[in-house]
Amino acid sequence: MSKQYRLHLLLSLFLCVLTISTQAVAAKREFYELKIYHLKSKDQESRVDNYLKDAYIPAMHRAGIKDIGVFKPVTSDTASGKRIYVLVPLKSLDQLVSLPEKLQKDAAYQAAGKDYIDAEYKNPPYSRIQSTVLRAFEKSPVMKKPNLSSPKSDRIYELRSYEGHTEKIYWNKVKQFNAGNEIGIFDRLGFNAVFYGEVVSGATQPNLMYLTTFSDKASRDAHWKSFGDDAEWGKVKSMPEYQNNVSKNVTLFLFPTDYSDY
Numbered sequence: 531m532s533k534q535y536r537l538h539l540l541l542s543l544f545l546c547v548l549t550i551s552t553q554a555v556a557a558k559r560e561f562y563e564l565k566i567y568h569l570k571s572k573d574q575e576s577r578v579d580n581y582l583k584d585a586y587i588p589a590m591h592r593a594g595i596k597d598i599g600v601f602k603p604v605t606s607d608t609a610s611g612k613r614i615y616v617l618v619p620l621k622s623l624d625q626l627v628s629l630p631e632k633l634q635k636d637a638a639y640q641a642a643g644k645d646y647i648d649a650e651y652k653n654p655p656y657s658r659i660q661s662t663v664l665r666a667f668e669k670s671p672v673m674k675k676p677n678l679s680s681p682k683s684d685r686i687y688e689l690r691s692y693e694g695h696t697e698k699i700y701w702n703k704v705k706q707f708n709a710g711n712e713i714g715i716f717d718r719l720g721f722n723a724v725f726y727g728e729v730v731s732g733a734t735q736p737n738l739m740y741l742t743t744f745s746d747k748a749s750r751d752a753h754w755k756s757f758g759d760d761a762e763w764g765k766v767k768s769m770p771e772y773q774n775n776v777s778k779n780v781t782l783f784l785f786p787t788d789y790s791d792y
Contacts, residue, residue, distance in 0.1 A: 558671055558672065559665060559666045559667075559668070559671040559672075560619050560620060560621065560665075560666040560671060560672050560673060560725075561619075561620040561621070561622065561623055561625075561626065561663065561664065561665050561666070561730070562617060562618065562619055562620065562663070562664040562665075562666070562673070562725055562727050563616075563617075563618045563620060563626055563661060563662070563663055563664075564615065564616070564617050564618075564661070564662040564663075564664065564739070565615070565616040565618070565659055565660070565661050566613055566614070566615055566616075566659070566660040566661075566662075567613060567614040567615075567616070567656045567659055568612070568613055568656060568657040568658045568659070568660065569612040569613065569614065569656055569657060570612065570657050571612075572612075574612075574654075574655055574656055574657070575612060575614070577645060577646060577649075577655040578614055578646070578655055578656055579614070579787065579789075580645070580646075581643050581645070581646035581647075581655065582600055582614070582616065582787075582789070583787075583789040584642045584643070585639050585642035585643030585646065585647075586616075586639070586643065587600075587789065587791070588638070588639070588642070589632075589633055589636045589638065589639035589642075589643075590618070590629075592636065592638075592639075593629070593632050593633075593636075595618065595619065595620070595625075596619075596791065597619055597673060597675055597791045597792060598616065598617065598618055598619075598790070598791050599615075599616070599617040599687075599724065599786065599790050599791060599792055600614065600615070600616050600617075600786065600787045600789065600790040600791075601614070601615040601616075601617070601687055601689075601784035601785060601786055601787065601790065602614055602615070602784060602785060602787060603782065603783065603784055604686070604783045604784065604785055614787075615689070615784060617724070617725075617741070619672075619673045619725075623663075626663070660733065661731075661732075662729060662731065662732035662733070662739070663729070663730045663731040663732065664725075664727030664728060664729050664730060664732075664739060665727060665728045665730050666725060666726065666727055666728075667704065667707055667708055667713065667726040667727065667728065667738075668708050669707070669708045669713045669714070669726075670713050670723065670725065670726045673724055673725050674722075674723065674724060674725075675724070675791075675792045676722040676724060676743035676792060677722060678722065678743060678744075678745050679745070680745035680746060682785065682786045682787075682788060682790070683785060683788075684745065684746045684785075685743060685744065685745060685746065685785055685786060686743070686744045686745075686746060686747050686749070686750045686783055686784075686785065687724075687741060687742075687743050687744075687783070687784040687785065687786065688741070688742045688743070688744070688750060688781060688782070688783060688784075689739065689740075689741050689781070689782045689783075689784055690739065690740055690741075690742075690779065690780070690781050690782075691729075691734065691737050691738070691739045691778075691779070691780040691781075692737060692738050692739075692776045692778075692779055693734055693736065693737040693776065693777050693778040693779075693780070694736045694737065694775065694776065694777055695774075695777045696736070697736045699736075699774070699775050699777075700736035700737065700738070700775075701736075702771070702772065702775045703738060703772075703775040703776055704728060704738055705772075706766065706772045706775065707726060707738070707740075710766045710769070710772060711762070711766065712763075712766060713726060715757065715760060715762055715763050715766070716742065716757070719753060719756050719757055719760065720753065721742040721743075721744075721753055721757075722742060722743040722744065723740060723741065723742045723743075724741040724742070724743060724792075725740060725741055726738070726739075726740040727739050727740065734778075734780075
């Protein structure tokens with residue numbers, strides 16, 4: 531075997547391994563389900579709280595799904611009304627589809643969640659559940675728990691949804707986050723982003739969503755000022771290829787419940 535042939539063979543093997551590794555990394559992008567409970571009363575809120583805390587989250591942990599976030603709108607956020615937001619990280623869409631059957635077979639879940647699960651039609655625990663399914667961005671493939679030490683009641687979790695005029699324009703905004711390094715800028719400035727996601731199924735498509743976190747409202751405002759003043763962001767937002775790529779920005783301010791995983 532000639533030296534040239536051996537080098538060619540080694541190069542081929544290296545490229546093969548590199549391709550497989552790249553595909554493996556790409557396959558690790560998570561999915562998320564964001565469930566929103568729409569509530570009519572404090573009684574419904576209490577019943578859903580008890581269900582999530584005592585039945586749902588423990589059962590999800592037993593099923594191997596950790597780091598479930600549960601949030602409520604801050605008092606001043608009256609536009610969102612009485613709602614509870616539940617963010618669930620998933621390894622695959624198959625995992626999402628298989629969850630109901632797993633929960634049905636979990637005896638501890640069935641017992642702890644009886645009030646919610648067996649509620650009569652005359653007294654339901656919620657008005658409606660809204661579900662959005664997302665796929666993690668290429669440059670932020672997995673969820674990151676925020677590094678915050680402030681009391682949960684003081685924290686501000688900012689959930690943003692950027693809607694696009696068309697699918698093509700929406701994908702341009704996704705590209706701005708990835709190739710344009712908007713994610714990197716947020717990371718450098720300490721925005722403590724939990725996730726960035728492409729909406730796969732939801733009510734306001736085409737749109738993306740992301741969740742950033744701050745120790746309190748003052749910290750949130752200071753971080754956004756630093757972002758607006760950042761030189762790199764100034765260059766990115768001025769690039770011709772990234773102009774007019776958001777038709778609507780919906781921003782919600784949330785705080786974590788005391789039983790949320792973060």
